[in-house]
Amino acid sequence: MTEAQTDRFDPSLRDLISILWQRRGVVALAFVSVFVGLLIAIGNWQSDYRAVAEIGLSDASAMPVDGANGSAALRQNPLTAQMIETVIAEIKGEETLATALAVLRGEGVLLSPKPSEGGLVQFVQSVFGAAKTPIVEPAEQRGVNQLRGGLDASRIGNAAVIEIGFTAYDPDVSRAVLRAVVESYVWQREDRQKRVMRGQLGEAILQFEAAQNELNIYESDLAQWQLQAGVLDADESKMMLDRIYALDEQAEKLSQELTSIRMAAQSRNQASSLQDLLTIPDVANHPVVAQLITQFDGKKQEFATLDQRYGPKHPVMQGKSRELDELRGALTKLANDVADQLNLNLAGAQEQLRLVTQQRDDWQSRMTDRHARLQGQAALLRSVAMTRQNVQELGLHVQALRRELASFRGDVEILRSPMAPTQSEFPGQRDLILMALIAAIFAAVGVGLLRHYFDQTIGNDFEPESRLGNPLYARIPDLGGGGMAGDEAIGHLAVLMRILDQNVLKQSKEASATSTASQVIGIGSAAPGDGKSHLARALADKLSAMGGSVVLLDADLHDPGPVAVFENQQGIVDLTAVLSGAGKIEDALWPQGTGVHYIGARMPVPGTIATSLIETKLGGVIADLRTRFSHIIIDTPPILSVADGVVALRSSDVKLMAVRCGHSKRDDISHALDQLRTAGITPDGIILNGARPRLAYGKAGSSHQEAGQMS
Helix, strand or coil: CECCCCCCCCCCHHHHHHHHHHCHHHHHHHHHHHHHHHHHHHHCCCCCEEEEEEEEECCEEEEEEECCCCCEEEEECCCCHHHHHHHHHHHCCHHHHHHHHHHHHHHCCCCCCCHHHCHHHHHHHHHHHCCCCCCCHHHHHHHHHHHHHHEEEEECCCCCEEEEEEEECCHHHHHHHHHHHHHHHHHHHHHHHHHHHHHHHHHHHHHHHHHHHHHHHHHHHHHHHHHHHCCCCCCHHHHHHHHHHHHHHHHHHHHHHHHHHHHHHHHHHHCCCHHHHHCCHHHHCCHHHHHHHHHHHHHHHHHHHHHHHHCCCCHHHHHHHHHHHHHHHHHHHHHHHHHHHHHHHHHHHHHHHHHHHHHHHHHHHHHHHHHHHHHHHHHHHHHHHHHHHHHHHHHHHHHHHHHHHHCCCCCEEEEECCCCCCCCCCCCHHHHHHHHHHHHHHHHHHHHHHHHHHHCECCCCCCHHHHCCCCEEEEECCHHHCCHHHHHHHHHHHHHHHHHHHHHHHHCCCCCCCCCCCEEEEEEECCCCCCHHHHHHHHHHHHHHCCCCEEEEECCCCCCCCCHHHCCCCCCCCHHHHHCCCCCHHHHCEECCCCCEEECCCCCCCHHHHHHHHHHHHHHHHHHHHCCCCEEEEECCCCCCECHHHHHHHCCCEEEEEEECCCCEHHHHHHHHHHHHHCCCCCCEEEEECCCCECCCCCCCCCCCCECCEC
């Protein structure tokens, strides 16, 4: 029941060949014109030449470090992707490009083929043309930008190799520029690394000289100390230590003797009798006192024996008593003398202990002074040794840096020097000619197809009587612009419709003077966009203005036109509800501001359902509307889109076919008429929309008042 809408030009290969052969004149003219024009443009084309160079990066940096054996070794730094990207950025940096630009100026290399194409050429010409021309900063920056624009650098795979290219209008220029850029970068990188090494060497030399000065100071201090301290015997410390130990032992013994003597002296001071004196060990142990004690003890024993024999009154006992008293007196005197000698011994022992202690302290002081001198000497010797070792290490480091600086080799090496390219970059002259040939072929084919496509569109000179066999009812200017031209043309069409209606009434046998039979006008089109809906509304307004009761029936359920009454409202009865039996026809009629009633669908209906409703129910709706209105205008769907248009036109009394200048295709119109003829329908007339307005009768010379002309 439906047919897929086709509103595009889609010929087959056979049709395409046929079309091109039919339009061979236009195709040949377009091909020649485009090809010649492109050849002229290619003649002024300046090909680009790209020179290529490669540089490699090594893992070993130029920074030497001291190894364990004192020799210099290179510090190994593994290359990373970030380091390689940094190198690429440095190659494109301002410093490298400015240096390369200065080199190119010195060599007289021009970066642009014409002076007007770049500020650098003007700058170089000013430099070589006039002496002492000041450097203009904008020209300098333009030159750097030109270098950066033609320069490209990228890493080759995962290798530590960078490919650098430069594109220029001349192969020698591209090679010279690339060589200047590569050599400038390598020189700058090596110069930076050498500056770092020179800085390290200068710092190492300063450290070496400072260490030498420090060594000289330490050696001078050591010599002066040795001169002041004299020669120190190695065995002298042992002898001094033995002497101190002996004096310590002697002082300890004297301390013990002094303690015993002090206790004896204390006992002597507390003694009040001979017996108390004899209890003092030093007194009792005195040889003379001991001898006298022995004699005294013997005399006492002898006296005790004789006393038992003779008694105390015996002259012998009296003599023995006198001897015993004399001996006791002598013992007492001697004990007192010995006890008095204890105080003298105490003072002597104290003085001796003091002398021994002082002598020991003197030896200890001498020992301490010797140790201090030995420690000072050891510290000086240690400082001299460490400083001498530091001087030796710094000297080796300085020598290693000098050797590395003398045999310096940077971490960037030119693997492939720039060479002048032998072929230009794509597109070259041959490529451009081939592309021009292809473009000319496509342009010729496109022009031929466009000519054929637009030739299929009807124009203002379209004559439906001779082309289609149907009469032309009216030429309607563009209704979107309004004006008297469209209004008058629609008025003529409305008058024609009323005349047709009157003729039908006269020919009808059942007609009478009071007949109220209505006229059904169906307006169809082959494809969307032919102005059918605008024509239907304008005709309805015009018939209503002539006094007729008019209803506009929008029979397109697939794509109903927008109506203001349906906006933002729910539950409104529309044509779909009437056709499906869910509503009454009087509820679906909506009066418009112009006196025309409107009935139509509020929302689209699916294809098969819409077609079924139109086929089965539209006739009943039209029959009901005939009793209510004098004119029923049916806005039908496009004939080539759906079958509903054919059904709606079959129910019409007057069948009009709308076509549009510049839009409708002859093939579409022919196909639509074939479908109508197949269904037994013959359109009564053709309406030509969008026609060029013509001067109306009685308005000649008024350019702004034009009217359509009815056929």
